Amino acid sequence: MERGFVVQRHRASRLHYDFRLELDGVLVSWAVPKGPTLDPAVRRGAYRVEDHALSHADFEGVIGAGKYGGGDVIVWDNGTWVPDEAADPAAALAAGELHFDLYGVKLHGRFVLIHTRGKDWLLLHKRDEFAVEGWDAEDHPRSVLTGRTNDEVKAT
Numbered sequence: 046m047e048r049g050f051v052v053q054r055h056r057a058s059r060l061h062y063d064f065r066l067e068l069d070g071v072l073v074s075w076a077v078p079k080g081p082t083l084d085p086a087v088r089r090g091a092y093r094v095e096d097h098a099l100s101h102a103d104f105e106g107v108i109g110a111g112k113y114g115g116g117d118v119i120v121w122d123n124g125t126w127v128p129d130e131a132a133d134p135a136a137a138l139a140a141g142e143l144h145f146d147l148y149g150v151k152l153h154g155r156f157v158l159i160h161t162r163g164k165d166w167l168l169l170h171k172r173d174e175f176a177v178e179g180w181d182a183e184d185h186p187r188s189v190l191t192g193r194t195n196d197e198v199k200a201t
Contacts, residue, residue: 047125050147051102052081054186056195057116062182064091064168066126066145068134071096075166080121080182081152083170091158091166105190107199117199119188124149144171150189151182 048067055063055076062080065072075091082089102123108115128134129144137143141160147153154175159167170176186194 047127047148049099049102050122050124050126050149051120052077052122052149052152053104053118054080054121054182054188054195055116055118056199057108062121063094063118065097065102066134067099067102068138070099072099072101073138075158075168077168081156081168081170082182083152083154083175083177083180085170085172085176086178087170089168091168093164093166103190105188105193105198107201117195119193119195119198120190121182121185122149122151122189124152151185 050067051065051072053063055061059078062077063074064077064081065074074094074097076094077089077091079089103120105118105120107117125148127146128137132144134143143158144155146155154173155171157169157171161167
């Protein structure tokens, strides 16, 4: 079963990417400081944060200073995701290891989220036909919805 995903580039107190997977009526969410990658040699830290409403998936704009998450946000990538066919995704997350495929504008291929401790997880891209050595999210700064950068969103 396909589900939606979104990655938002979020300049709050620190730049990070909000990685969100639709599951059981919410967006299950992680903050990924260096952003996701297609490079299978790179492990990205991902920190579990609160679930968000599905309506948040297309949010692009500025969250006011002094509010939680204050800063500018773009929809950096979106698309669908499919969990490993052998896994119940909610059970796999609870067990601490979720394998899934992303079909996004920027992100494609097999990924895995691995729980390490507390709220700490790792986000990895597996070796597949979509793997690209040296691929860095910061080399792809524009919104997939509007084509704008965070600076352009902040200026409006």
